[in-house]
Amino acid sequence: MTRSLSGVQSVLRAIRLLKMFTDAHxxxxxxxxxxxxxxxxxxxxxxxxxxxxEGLLVRDTRTGAYRLGPEIIALGGRALRSxxxxxxxxxxxxxxxxxxxxxxxxxxxxxDQVLILEEIPASHLLAPWQTIGTRHPAHxxxxxxxxxxxxxxxxxxxxxxxxxxxxxxxxIIDLEALxxxxxxxxxxxxxxxxEELEDGYVAVxxxxxxxxxxxxxxxxxxxxxTRLNAGRLPECIELVRxxxxxxxxxxxxxxxxxxxxxxxxADVAKGERRM
Amino acid sequence: MTRSLSGVQSVLRAIRLLKMFTDAHxxxxxxxxxxxxxxxxxxxxxxxxxxxxEGLLVRDTRTGAYRLGPEIIALGGRALRSxxxxxxxxxxxxxxxxxxxxxxxxxxxxxDQVLILEEIPASHLLAPWQTIGTRHPAHxxxxxxxxxxxxxxxxxxxxxxxxxxxxxxxxIIDLEALxxxxxxxxxxxxxxxxEELEDGYVAVxxxxxxxxxxxxxxxxxxxxxTRLNAGRLPECIELVRxxxxxxxxxxxxxxxxxxxxxxxxADVAKGERRM
DNA sequence: GATGATGTTGCACAATATGACACGATCCCT
DNA sequence: AGGGATCGTGTCATATTGTGCAACATCATC
Numbered sequence: 001m002t003r004s005l006s007g008v009q010s011v012l013r014a015i016r017l018l019k020m021f022t023d024a025h026x027x028x029x030x031x032x033x034x035x036x037x038x039x040x041x042x043x044x045x046x047x048x049x050x051x052x053x054e055g056l057l058v059r060d061t062r063t064g065a066y067r068l069g070p071e072i073i074a075l076g077g078r079a080l081r082s083x084x085x086x087x088x089x090x091x092x093x094x095x096x097x098x099x100x101x102x103x104x105x106x107x108x109x110x111x112d113q114v115l116i117l118e119e120i121p122a123s124h125l126l127a128p129w130q131t132i133g134t135r136h137p138a139h140x141x142x143x144x145x146x147x148x149x150x151x152x153x154x155x156x157x158x159x160x161x162x163x164x165x166x167x168x169x170x171x172i173i174d175l176e177a178l179x180x181x182x183x184x185x186x187x188x189x190x191x192x193x194x195e196e197l198e199d200g201y202v203a204v205x206x207x208x209x210x211x212x213x214x215x216x217x218x219x220x221x222x223x224x225x226t227r228l229n230a231g232r233l234p235e236c237i238e239l240v241r242x243x244x245x246x247x248x249x250x251x252x253x254x255x256x257x258x259x260x261x262x263x264x265x266a267d268v269a270k271g272e273r274r275m
Numbered sequence: 276m277t278r279s280l281s282g283v284q285s286v287l288r289a290i291r292l293l294k295m296f297t298d299a300h301x302x303x304x305x306x307x308x309x310x311x312x313x314x315x316x317x318x319x320x321x322x323x324x325x326x327x328x329e330g331l332l333v334r335d336t337r338t339g340a341y342r343l344g345p346e347i348i349a350l351g352g353r354a355l356r357s358x359x360x361x362x363x364x365x366x367x368x369x370x371x372x373x374x375x376x377x378x379x380x381x382x383x384x385x386x387d388q389v390l391i392l393e394e395i396p397a398s399h400l401l402a403p404w405q406t407i408g409t410r411h412p413a414h415x416x417x418x419x420x421x422x423x424x425x426x427x428x429x430x431x432x433x434x435x436x437x438x439x440x441x442x443x444x445x446x447i448i449d450l451e452a453l454x455x456x457x458x459x460x461x462x463x464x465x466x467x468x469x470e471e472l473e474d475g476y477v478a479v480x481x482x483x484x485x486x487x488x489x490x491x492x493x494x495x496x497x498x499x500x501t502r503l504n505a506g507r508l509p510e511c512i513e514l515v516r517x518x519x520x521x522x523x524x525x526x527x528x529x530x531x532x533x534x535x536x537x538x539x540x541a542d543v544a545k546g547e548r549r550m
Numbered sequence: 551g552a553t554g555a556t557g558t559t560g561c562a563c564a565a566t567a568t569g570a571c572a573c574g575a576t577c578c579c580t
Numbered sequence: 581a582g583g584g585a586t587c588g589t590g591t592c593a594t595a596t597t598g599t600g601c602a603a604c605a606t607c608a609t610c
Contacts, residue, residue: 007321007597007598007599008285008289008321008322008324008325008597008598009567009596009597009598010283010285010286010566010567010568010597010598011285011286011289011322011325011326012325012328012329014283014286014289015325015326015329015331018350019329019346019350021350021353021354021357022353023353023356023357026353026356026357027357029587029588030587030588030589031586031587031588040568040569040570041569041587041588042568042569042570042571042589042590043567043568043569045588045589046282046283046567046568047283047286049283049589050283050286050287050290051286051290054287054290054294056290058525060362064576064587064588067354067357067362068350068353068354068357069354069525070354070363070524070525070526070527071294071527072347072350072351072354072527073351073354073355073486073526073527074486074527074528074529075293075294075296075343075347075350075351076347076348076350076351076352076354076355076486076527077351077486077487077527078296078297078298078301078343079296079342079343079344079345079348079351080348080351081298081301082296082298082301082302082342082343083342083348108345110330110345110346110349111330115345115348115349117348132348132352133348133349133350133351133352133353133355134349134352135349212336282566282567282568283566283567284565284566284567284598284599285566285567285597285598285599304556304557305556305557305558306555306556306557315599315600315601316556316557316558316600317558317559317599317600317601317602318598318599318600320557320558320559321598321599324558339556339557339607
């Protein structure tokens with residue numbers, strides 16, 4: 001897993017520390033953190049101090065515990081703003097959300113999870129950033145399965161770390177079943193996930209392609225199964241696919257190239273990977 | 276400039292690299308970046324590779340240029356969710372209270388009232404936390420007027436339920452007069468309330484902005500008119516504004532973005548921005 | 551197909567990051 | 581309040597790790 005990157009041990013360690021600050025555990029004390037990452041207390045201390053000095057972490061003035069700092073927030077904002085995918089997607093996402101009357105998201109694949117780049121909530125409750133930046137297991141979401149499906153086969157394994165976690169009764173945790181599902185998704189050009197991530201939650205997604213025809217993101221709508229029932233699903237699928245096509249167009253994708261692109265995409269992606 | 280932090284050179288360098296990715300220059304090529312930070316090309320390369328391997332940076336598949344990556348977005352989201360106003364504000368509020376020698380508060384707008392989120396009492400008075408959680412009519416407080424002033428016009432009406440209650444002789448209860456006052460507040464960047472809430476009570480407040488430049492809260496100091504008289508007001512205003520800026524920074528707001536954010540916001544988040 | 555520019559890797563050296571230890575502060579428990 | 585345990589911070593010797601140099605590979609341009 002860890003590449004033979006040499007000469008950057010301390011940087012990797014510092015990043016490892018940063019990544020320990022999750023939603024589940026947003027605050028760490030030196031001792032616990034040092035033990036959790038199995039590093040010397042003094043070393044951890046120095047790294048944390050450096051991160052703090054640079055504003056990537058802050059300490060609670062009272063307890064002395066570390067948290068993610070303002071500089072991370074600022075960097076995150078910049079990362080979001082410099083993401084042309086997100087700006088290309090925003091308008092269409094808005095359209096999609098209002099056309100479908102459900103929450104719409106734009107997501108990408110990161111390791112074995114999907115990351116929410118942009119979200120338009122269903123109601124008019126403006127809650128920006130509430131879910132932007134959050135992640136879900138790829139195998140349990142419509143977007144994740146779709147993004148995996150359009151990956152070159154040999155890359156796919158790198159994005160799946162069995163055993164797959166079961167989140168609901170309907171979560172697909174069998175690799176073979178997942179492969180079949182992905183073949184279907186490729187053939188259909190869209191994906192669904194019905195109560196696979198959470199009981200009562202349904203989502204539908206479609207691919208977003210860049211100028212090269214490569215699938216770089218997924219658009220989706222999601223909502224309660226009571227609203228997104230079998231009767232309404234076909235309509236929703238059509239809407240999501242349309243949104244996906246439109247965002248792709250904004251990224252320079254031209255429909256009529258679709259056929260030839262499939263192999264080119266596979267080749268290109270294959271060639272530029274390591275070794 | 277660099278403190279006596281030793282044993283973390285490479286980490287500091289890596290962070291320096293990260294921070295080079297600004298809104299003005301969101302994309303870097305190895306060579307330019309190496310030159311810009313005055314580091315050896317190979318060293319820069321290794322650091323960038325490490326950051327890329329960890330997902331903090333991504334490379335453009337065709338040009339090979341580096342950009343901020345998804346992991347930064349994810350971290351930013353977490354930082355935002357874990358860094359609430361209160362903890363961000365506490366330290367600065369303490370500073371403000373001791374610098375001004377008066378009670379300092381952090382407040383947000385809830386319906387037509389302001390809610391005190393955090394308070395540091397004046398140095399000589401006792402009774403800590405006595406007012407946390409209490410509310411005052413927005414139109415009669417410096418913080419309330421300020422928070423209203425920075426709201427989009429159409430939202431403002433939802434936060435004002437005429438007829439406005441008269442609390443002292445100086446309370447502004449005329450909507451037009453209030454509008455004028457708010458225009459002034461926007462122009463000045465701070466607000467005052469002199470005996471508008473209570474006879475003999477004076478307060479000064481300044482805005483707190485989040486990573487998007489949105490005004491999400493107000494800091495203020497308040498005290499008896501005998502101490503907070505015309506002579507001391509300018510000094511107090513400066514202190515409050517400074518505290519406001521510092522808290523904003525902790526929330527990820529970057530001063531130099533102030534202008535650009537305004538129109539990016541117009542594109543991206545149509546509803547929640549003013550103008 | 552040659553030329554230049556940019557990105558990547560190998561290697562030797564020493565500066566840098568590391569862990570062990572010790573001191574100091576703070577919290578907690580009785 | 582006192583005394584003990586726990587956690588954070590500083591020091592120092594050591595060799596591991598990060599560094600710069602320079603050669604090599606790759607890509608774009610003409």
